Amino acid sequence: MYTHLHVASGYSARYGASLPGALVERAAELGLDTLALTDRDTVAGAVRFANACAASGIRPVFGADLAVEPLHPRPGQTRRNPARGGAFVDESAARVTVLARGRTGWASLCALITAAWAARAEAGGGQPIVPWNALREHPDGLTVLLGPASEPAHALAAGRPDLATALLAPWRDLYGPHLRLEAVHHRRTGTGPGSLRLAARTVGLARDLDLLPVITNAVRYARPGQGPVADVLDSARLLMPIQPGRTCNGERYLKSGQEMADLAEEVARAAGQERGGAAHLLAATARTAADCRLDPAADLGIGSVHFPEEHVIGAAPGTSARVLRQRCEASMTRHGYDRSATMRARLDDELRVINTLGWPTYFLTVAQVVDDVKEMGIRVQARGSGAGSLVVHLLGVSFANPLDHELIMERFLNLRRRSLPDIDIDVESARRLDVYRRIMDRYGPTRVCTLSMPETYRVRHAIRDAGLALGLPPDEVGNLAKAFPHITARSARTALAELPELRHVAAAAGRYEKLWDLVEGLDALPRGTAMHPCGVILSNDTLLQRTPVVPTPGEGFPATQFDKEDVEIDGLGLLKLDVLGVRMQSSMAYAVREIQRTTGRRIDLDDRTQVPLDDPKAFELLREGESLGVFQLESPGQRDLLGRLQPETFADLVAEISLFRPGPVQADMIKPFLLGRHGRRPVTYPHPDLEPWLCSTYGVIIFNEQVAGVFSAMTRTDLAMGEEARRALAKPERLPALQAWYRQRAAQAGFHPDVVDRVWKMLENMGAYGFARSHGVAFALPTLQSAWLKAHYPAAFYAGLLEHDPGMYPKRLVLADARRRGIPVLPVDVQHSDAHYRTETTADGRLAVRVALADVHGITDDQAQRIAAGRPYTDLADFWTRAHPSQPIAERLARIGALDTLAPGAHRRELLLQIDELHRTRRAAAIPDQLVLTHPGPPAAGSTGLPAMTAGEQLQAELEVIGMDATRHLMEPFHPLLAELGVAPAHRLAEHRTGETVLVAGAKVAIQTPPMRSGRRTIFVSLDDGSQGRHGQVDLTFFDDTHAQAAYPLFHHFLLLARGQVSRRGKSVTVIGTHAWNLQDIADAHTTGGTAAVRDLITRTTPDQTTGPAPHEPDDDNNDGRRTAGASRLWHASPGSAG
């Protein structure tokens, strides 16, 4: 039986064209019983490969294809720096294939990969090349195949068997009987890699030297015909178009045993070993495969867990369970819980489960991490199902007593669930990396690493890379890629056929027929790796023997090559802790510091006496719908819900956060909940037994905990079983069995068949969705804290929001909200602005927010600090000399009026002129930074005759430089035009009757296309038109029949005019849109040709008013942009959930 020993999967980024699953599937089809996976410089695909093999009954062999340091460096030629197009990607390093035999082999393999990537980081880029001293240090358990890409083969190809023999010597010394020569026959001509002659020479040399030759196919894809995809990957890796004559010739697929036997025969004959040569070749290959035995469970550690050793967390060996109990009991006493029998019983229960599962160390580890973070003065909070556990609460990881909030432990961990529970902790986003460093320091680099995250091909990147490969013009490819929304590559053709805004692309799509095949072929292949944003792996000190680590690009943290799913679902023996950076936590911490700086008051947000969970002012604010900037509640939908729900207690907040999720929205639970809450409908339960579970939510199921509870109540089982049933509910394939079990148990329990039916309907409706109450509770705390800050210290709160930008809305909306709520916004001024947002007392005694220097486009931290440190300045020349800004920054500051106070009387353009002159003087100075004694004096006001900036130009400058309209609303210049066209201002929209057709306009602040129950695409857009009052925003809904005309402008333009019908739901007024246009185009038409031109434009771009198709220009992403600079930070876009 033949075994492929050299197989690259898609995890060889931009090299392999098939994912491990596809390779295994193909191998099974071919009847192969063993398959190796040898990705380039990585083992990232190993877990998926092992699982796929286990499912198909194939024995896996693990290895990697590694670049190695040359023994015989070829004379390098120094290349000139290219004038254009960049240098070639260097792939000259020799490569060998390394296979692991058993656990030691795997450890050596991990060490080699780690060494290669470390060497790459040291060299500052290039290929990860294994240094020879690493090879010498870790030779155990490895089998090495020297193939066509290895150094000896290079020598053979060049006709130098003598040199090849010499180059083989060190390999023989190191690997002895486990060294193989690898013959590859790809039917290429010449003597290069893949040629018959090189394969024959390799086999010949093996015989001369008494080495074992093996034959492989150096596989890059599963099936014949995938060659073109491999070409695209080559081109993406080498960054140049496919060169005719240098393509992959389609031979590198997974060949059957017979095909390989035929190749072996050809090679043997060419090597002059007609009789028996092929048999030897195949037998040596089979023997090599048989040697490489690695049990995924035992040797890779899949399925078992390695916690940090007890001594690392400060417990004597064997005492962790006792230490955990002591800590919990001490905490019980501290909280005063020890007198409650229920709580004591709950604690005993939980500790028993934890002990039985053997996880006390885990809890102590998490507790220690949280303690460390707190000690650093960083805000930290647990999120997720962990909040349901009393132990987690007692360890100080989560704030809420689970018994107060009806949280169950079983959602988090139970005896029936063997997978590791996960506790996620939220920390301040700005200090996330500090936390990582602290964890690193505490547990040491042998126990801690971060996670990788493969970046896979989606449609835009696939189009770019396939376009490059085909040599299409870069701008054409760029426009093509940009036209697509962020969807999978696989669905490119479907999108072309279905999405109206892609019509113009679809019209020309025929020209690129070949491109779409390649794009679909690239679907879901990894194209690179990034650092996972929050995962931290904690282990005992065998970590580096079980996983290779790669330094992350920016920060240089070691990251395992495995990704989240590898670690989470399959264990791999790695314990993962999610440390998420939450911007809101940073914002709140900033606000608290700002309050202390200005007033000296120290506020502890986690102190319930200072920030009570039922603070009336905070709840009043929320009931008014003033939730912009408040954690989790600021989306238009949530604001609408706030108005209808009228929250009064912390529990209401939990419900509010949990209700606006896909599950409850789909199951239409909001309405009955609200009716029950406002007492407009009597609360009923299918059966009185369910009352304890459903009473807090007026008989409606919202939370996962309730599903588990209802299951356990109906089937008379424990909560753990209920929780397992809930998990099964989310999996369609398990549904029938679940239903049968449920019906049988419920009938046995004596429930009436009607009740059984009704309850099943309720549960089934919940389906996969639903929200854990523990999540809701964990979210509700920062929600309340941020609302509290907004209600009591608005200026500091806004400063925090603007500094860390946590919300979904662009900063300009936060500014508008601040202004509307009576917090003045002060523009950037070098005499007053700090590097960060600051609160400032104005002349009339109000607290105001001062825009930070850091928001000036392109300013470096250094410059901002220097400018802030040098305040105050006497004049422009003084500013220039001491703050030493770069010329573009000084210019931007002048254009937004930040330098106005330096030269009273001179306008911005005059300052600009002076800056240019100062800049010229500085450049002309013989010694850089030499003190200039005579500065040109400030120009007399008005003496230059330069035209002053108009109000419109000033606004434009603000948008370009700081990305927001700090002094006046950006829609203001359009107001006369809107009035002339009869556009309804947002604050007067309520005066229109329902169903009336209106025109609305504004700047796009948010656009969302959430998945809808009907499966149809609906676009939600919010426009901000700058009208007064609290209703400066219009919310529009576009259903899919309008997308043909409206989708393109909605997605691609910033300023919009829309037509639609007024619609009402409760108090809120929205517009059901029918048409949309780019307001900028209309304004331009109006300036050049008056209203006649506007009419003309509307007729042309509205197909149902003429016969012609709408002339969309595909490349006008830049048309709304005169605001190109930073336009993307002006609005929020998400395919996101309804929340």
Added chain:
Amino acid sequence: MTTDRAILHLRLHHPPLALYTETFTVLADITPLVQALPPDSAALDITGALTYFHRTPEEIADTLATRLLLRYGLTCAIGGGPTRLHAQLAADTLLPGQIRILHPHHDDTDRFLRTRPTQALPGIGPKLARTLARYGITTTGDLADLPLPTLQRIAGTTTARLLHDRAHGTDPRRVAPTGPPASITVTRRYPADVLDPDTTRQGLLALATDLGTRLRTVDQTTRHLELTITYADRSTTTRSRTLHEPTHHTPTLRDTLYAIHTRLGLQRARIRALTARAGHLTPATHAYTQLTLDPTTEDQRRLEPVLDKANNRWGTGTLRPAALATPGPNDKAPAHGVPIR
């Protein structure tokens, strides 16, 4: 007074190089004061012609346009005015086939001048235009209104003075009669991106061969070679060399092009076209030649007339460097070239 002249600025619509040269015979029929503005324009001073033909500038422009269309099938745009500046600005606003004459001391003329964007003025490139726009100066009118001292602070003394004059419609430049341009251009385009250095060099060799043949055919020598490389994104790189001596020998041209190309050090640049231009042409009889004692060079030079004769007789490309020989239909290309690992 210079401003009271009548100038026409004529812009031909996509003239082939050969035709562009020929049009000057038609232009010379109207006035001897014709200045070639390659690649497609010419300036004519028709002050004398007005009285000679008793025609208005409009009529003369009309005659020119008609004659050019009839004789060569070329459409052109003609702008006219009291100075070369006016004529050019007027021509810049026209579509092919249109004529616009600006009359001196006329309100329309002033208004026209004031509303031109600054970049339309000769001497204002994209960079200076951007600088001016930062100061809020976007039209010629804005520029004219700006006090000269301020403009000098922005643009420097000399440039400011020049711009100030131009913005006020003062342009003392005269039409300096010159013949058609003296240069020969050859281009090689590729249907797909070329990255392979061998292919590029092959292209350069072809250009040099072509250029040499054409120079020798018209008995001219060149002192200035310019290589323009066009990339996939339609951007270009241009580099030029001045030769030690005027030449029309292919090996010298080839080596010079190779040298220019090597200096660029291109690696991953996606080349779509190569253009070589030989400038500073002088008749071969005027050229001087440095004697060489190198027999190879001597042989090659002796061989060149023979090659030219053969190519003349049996068609271009009959005799050519072996590197340029393309495989015929019977030659087999290698099935699979060099693999990428």
